[in-house]
Amino acid sequence: MENISNIRYGALPSNSPYIKPFRMRYVQDGITKDADLLKVHDSVCIIIYNRTTKKLIFVRQFRPAVYYAAVSENGSETDDNVNSTKYPPKLAITLELCAGIVDKDLPLKEIAREEILEECGFNISSDRIEEVMTYRSGVDTTGATQTMFYCEVTDDDRVTAGGGIDDEIIEVIELPMDEVEHMVKTGANVVSPPSFLLGVLWFLSNKKPQQ
């Protein structure tokens, strides 16, 4: 996963299947304003609790956006062929909830079910998946919707090792309660999106098993 090389930056092609940038002009209280926006896919994410191991299940993956941000904090953002000894790829290996974009005309719960199987290797029916909440995953440039789900699995539900489809490289990781609690304490610094933190806090408030 950390074997990253030959980094190059380029302009976004206009036919990107993932991102479409555009400008919205509007008048508010008589003042004309511009907003530079991105059209992106909505998404789902899933908090997964393994009842057999009593651990939460997450995914780890290399995120180019996080790598770019980590490198550019040091002022080298436009350099091609980034020095991967100076900026090790592990700076951008994130810890996230299992998640996926809504790029198919299927019920959101079914998309969640597919992601649980593809990324984490558990084959469960969608009636075992509970809808938690829907929110705006971004409010500045995208306004996209993300729907969070919750499910419980056991080791008996595992049919593959997970890891994603096509050329995805995803590591599945199980963490015990004390470790995830640590990640949402004051002063925590995690390489994770807000959905991870929200999901962990929701789990601890609503589903944390009694010792």
Ligand SMILES: O=c1ccn([C@@H]2O[C@H](COP(=O)(O)OP(=O)(O)O[C@H]3O[C@H](CO)[C@@H](O)[C@H](O)[C@H]3O)[C@@H](O)[C@H]2O)c(=O)[nH]1
């Ligand atoms: O510019 C891009 C963007 C995406 N992909 C691929 O598209 C697929 C999308 O994967 P998917 O698992 O559906 O989504 P994620 O990239 O994992 O993103 C999810 O997880 C994020 C963090 O948990 C959330 O912020 C997102 O909204 C949510 O869709 C992957 O194969 C990506 O490699 C590309 O190849 N190029």
